[in-house]
Amino acid sequence: MNSRDVSAGRRGDGELTEEMEVFREFLRDRGYRVTKEREAIADSILRNRDHFDVDELYLSLRSRLTISKASIYRAIPLLIESGLLAEVYLENGHMHYERVYGREHHSHLRCLKCRRIFEFSAPELAAVEKRISRLEGFKSEGHKFEIWGVCAACQAEKA
Amino acid sequence: MNSRDVSAGRRGDGELTEEMEVFREFLRDRGYRVTKEREAIADSILRNRDHFDVDELYLSLRSRLTISKASIYRAIPLLIESGLLAEVYLENGHMHYERVYGREHHSHLRCLKCRRIFEFSAPELAAVEKRISRLEGFKSEGHKFEIWGVCAACQAEKA
DNA sequence: GTATCTGCAAACCCTTTGCAATAAG
């Protein structure tokens, strides 16, 4: 298998100055304030697993400091606009996010049995985005591609 | 522009016996009952605009008969399983659906300015689905592709 | 110093669910 089960991805404790600076600059440019809450949220996103939901983020932050979910919900649009974060999919009635800054653009395979998400890259997709946009006179800003089905491991299991 | 603004699509008053029969058979096969509520919901979906949300469907049905939203919410999974309906996107905190039975598979362009959705077909996508699935040992059952940006009309408008 | 941001709790809103009455098979 060439794709990656994203539930595994997690970063070490190295420096994240570059990414954090991107976020701080974004805030300053907009006239927003650089608060310790916003920095803690950004830091957590940059360090933690690639895919997560608000609750996971909240619990992870809560183990280190006092923060409210409201602040997380209010920070998410900023993180998305700054290019650090993206919505990836809705599951069980709530949104799941992924860190995007500094990562290669990729798409997702969703297993309907075990619910796991796998990532893959398909260069053709950028070409489709470009071709269709040109054809339609559309100024494109991004795309999303998802395949659903049954993963190799789940197929192997005896029913 | 080759794509279609789906807010326009609407069907006439012709016969829908084939599609309705597909749904009735689906219900019977599963041991579910063919009720007048389920038929009215399916009929409305088959006749109305291609894209809609639960409220639009509810109001459209309510103008002709007495029905509860609960019945609509309970019918939706059946309509999806039967192949008449698909979830297309989440907007303003609620799901939007589209009729799929008898329609060619297509993808969506979403204009971030006017919020309109346009449809297009890109045959390469089926090839990507197939290629990646083979590569990953995945048994695929479908895919979704979306491009977002600014449509031609909105670009033309002076800022 | 002043406007933004935070935490809290309440409000929101879409969706789901329990229940008694109704209707399909």
Add this chain to the structure above:
DNA sequence: CTTATTGCAAAGGGTTTGCAGATAC
């Protein structure tokens, strides 16, 4: 007849919001 389905109203659950106090700049 028997059991699934319906309508209603209440509950659920993720997300948003009003407000008073705290804090960035």
